[in-house]
Amino acid sequence: MKFPALKTYAVVYLIFLYAPIVLLPVFAFNDSKVIAFPLSGFTTEWFTQMWGDQQLFNAVKNSAIIAVSSAVIATSLGVFAARASTRFQFPYKAGIMGLIMLPMVLPEMIISMSMLVVLLAVGIPLSLFTIIMGHVLITTPFAVAILSSAFQSLDKSLEEAAYDLGETPLSTFRLIILPLVMPGIVSSLLICFTISIDEFIIAYFLGGNQTVLSVYIYGQFRFPAKVPSILALGTILVALSIVLLSIAEYFRRRGIAKTGAKDTGGFL
Amino acid sequence: METASFWGRVRRSEAASGLALISPTALYAILLLAAPLVTVVLYSFAQSEQGKIIWDFSLDNYIRIWSAPNVQLIMLRSLTVAASVTLATVLLAYPVAYFVSFHVAPSKKSLWLFLITIPFWTSYIIRVFLWKGIILGYNGVINTVLMGIGITDEPLQAINYNAGAMVMTLAHAYAPFAILPIFVSLEKIDRSLLEAGQDLGESRMMTFWRVTLPLSMAGVIAAVLIVFIPTIGDYVTPDLIGGGKVPMIANMIEVQMLKQNNKALGSAIAVTAMLIVCVVSIVFLLLNRRFLSGQK
Numbered sequence: 179m180k181f182p183a184l185k186t187y188a189v190v191y192l193i194f195l196y197a198p199i200v201l202l203p204v205f206a207f208n209d210s211k212v213i214a215f216p217l218s219g220f221t222t223e224w225f226t227q228m229w230g231d232q233q234l235f236n237a238v239k240n241s242a243i244i245a246v247s248s249a250v251i252a253t254s255l256g257v258f259a260a261r262a263s264t265r266f267q268f269p270y271k272a273g274i275m276g277l278i279m280l281p282m283v284l285p286e287m288i289i290s291m292s293m294l295v296v297l298l299a300v301g302i303p304l305s306l307f308t309i310i311m312g313h314v315l316i317t318t319p320f321a322v323a324i325l326s327s328a329f330q331s332l333d334k335s336l337e338e339a340a341y342d343l344g345e346t347p348l349s350t351f352r353l354i355i356l357p358l359v360m361p362g363i364v365s366s367l368l369i370c371f372t373i374s375i376d377e378f379i380i381a382y383f384l385g386g387n388q389t390v391l392s393v394y395i396y397g398q399f400r401f402p403a404k405v406p407s408i409l410a411l412g413t414i415l416v417a418l419s420i421v422l423l424s425i426a427e428y429f430r431r432r433g434i435a436k437t438g439a440k441d442t443g444g445f446l
Numbered sequence: 447m448e449t450a451s452f453w454g455r456v457r458r459s460e461a462a463s464g465l466a467l468i469s470p471t472a473l474y475a476i477l478l479l480a481a482p483l484v485t486v487v488l489y490s491f492a493q494s495e496q497g498k499i500i501w502d503f504s505l506d507n508y509i510r511i512w513s514a515p516n517v518q519l520i521m522l523r524s525l526t527v528a529a530s531v532t533l534a535t536v537l538l539a540y541p542v543a544y545f546v547s548f549h550v551a552p553s554k555k556s557l558w559l560f561l562i563t564i565p566f567w568t569s570y571i572i573r574v575f576l577w578k579g580i581i582l583g584y585n586g587v588i589n590t591v592l593m594g595i596g597i598t599d600e601p602l603q604a605i606n607y608n609a610g611a612m613v614m615t616l617a618h619a620y621a622p623f624a625i626l627p628i629f630v631s632l633e634k635i636d637r638s639l640l641e642a643g644q645d646l647g648e649s650r651m652m653t654f655w656r657v658t659l660p661l662s663m664a665g666v667i668a669a670v671l672i673v674f675i676p677t678i679g680d681y682v683t684p685d686l687i688g689g690g691k692v693p694m695i696a697n698m699i700e701v702q703m704l705k706q707n708n709k710a711l712g713s714a715i716a717v718t719a720m721l722i723v724c725v726v727s728i729v730f731l732l733l734n735r736r737f738l739s740g741q742k
Contacts, residue, residue: 188545191538195565195621198576259471266464274468278475283672285679287696288716291703292482295489295713315478318471376569379681392571399686405579412572419568427560
């Protein structure tokens with residue numbers, strides 16, 4: 179603790195990062211239609227009001243379908259890419275990996291518009307399916323990043339030992355590699371699910387007339403009377419994200435501990 | 447026999463196994479990312495008439511864009527906003543990354559990183575909403591504080607709907623993006639170099655300035671690019687915080703593509719935006735190439 183100033187700064191920075199998330203439940207339970215200080219009293223009315231919204235239920239259902247499908251497909255694609263890039267050397271590797279990871283930095287507006295142009299040209303109607311196509315594209319890089327670190331920490335001699343003992347590549351993958359990277363897979367599924375649930379731009383432009391959770395929230399911005407119930411919804415969403423991320427982090431760490439590697443930090 | 451052994455060799459070869467294994471993911475990215483991007487580039491040279499694309503190769507769209515004052519204004523605004531957000535994020539993030547790398551016990555590092563990344567994973571639209579309603583709003587936190595300490599007597603109307611509010615919201619959203627690459631580059635620094643610096647009589651400040659900072663520049667450069675590129679293409683913040691009054695590139699692309707149904711012109715704007723981002727990134731990398739050479 180040689181630098182108390184630096185530590186103070188870091189703590190203030192964390193408070194700044196968390197301020198909106200902390201204020202969210204404060205106003206979600208506040209007994210006033212106007213979002214302002216001072217607070218006027220405790221109520222759960224906004225949660226009840228939110229619960230009674232049929233449109234919202236529909237949006238939640240759509241979001242759940244999309245998020246589960248995207249997470250499963252993106253993680254499967256991520257396993258292929260992560261395994262290939264950590265285990266093999268092949269031509270155009272940097273180029274191919276660069277293309278797969280590109281959606282991580284490319285603005286989502288560019289991705290959604292270019293996909294929209296092609297979907298319209300080919301004549302594929304916009305639906306939940308087209309949102310899934312987009313979400314798989316943007317979540318795959320995150321799956322690859324998480325799974326690469328899981329595959330990277332694998333000891334190659336375990337695999338060679340399995341071959342020497344007469345296992346085929348497929349059975350080695352199933353019996354040796356898969357169990358060792360399982361925590362990485364779980365962590366990837368949870369992260370992809372979280373990204374997909376929260377994603378707005380692709381869901382907004384590629385969804386046609388199907389509404390998902392983030393688009394529903396966006397639509398409610400225009401109605402000041404709906405604000406408190408959106409805060410209630412936001413509270414639940416943020417809590418859900420934090421729970422899923424904590425589970426993902428737990429599995430990520432367990433995976434690293436399992437293969438005996440050193441923990442180097444966060445997800446990215 | 448000959449062919450069987452040939453195929454056997456191909457199957458066993460590392461290059462073929464690697465390519466075969468990566469092919470599902472690569473094909474997906476080619477079909478849904480590369481092909482659409484190429485289509486947009488092709489569209490940008492075509493013409494739109496009543497929503498239909500007419501393949502008439504010309505640079506008309508680009509000439510129209512570059513000679514329109516409002517387009518220039520929006521491009522310039524997007525650049526300024528993205529540059530301010532990048533500057534603010536990276537400057538504010540560096541001390542945090544430094545603190546976590548140098549002053550946090552190794553066993554606590556991943557907890558700190560986890561705490562820093564959590565807000566990033568929560569719904570972006572909810573966070574923008576919170577900034578708009580609770581913090582920057584008419585009765586929001588900032589106005590309450592300003593009135594409380596007596597700077598103003600009545601709530602300021604103008605803190606929403608301007609570029610400054612957008613910069614704040616975006617800087618908040620992209621903060622973790624800046625911390626992580628800087629943290630990684632700081633972690634890679636050999637700590638004995640710092641001791642050597644101090645043994646040779648440098649002060650703590652000078653050691654930081656002449657050893658730590660140059661060695662961590664690779665992370666700073668990565669942070670700059672990783673914040674700048676998505677920010678310049680942000681759609682939600684200009685739309686909600688700016689209230690549609692201060693559009694950026696993404697909003698302009700939406701207007702042309704969907705509201706005006708002019709896919710060709712919209713594509714040209716998208717390509718122009720990507721070109722600007724590429725040029726800015728390359729110039730930035732060239733300016734800083736001395737920090738990147740000799741490392742890896």
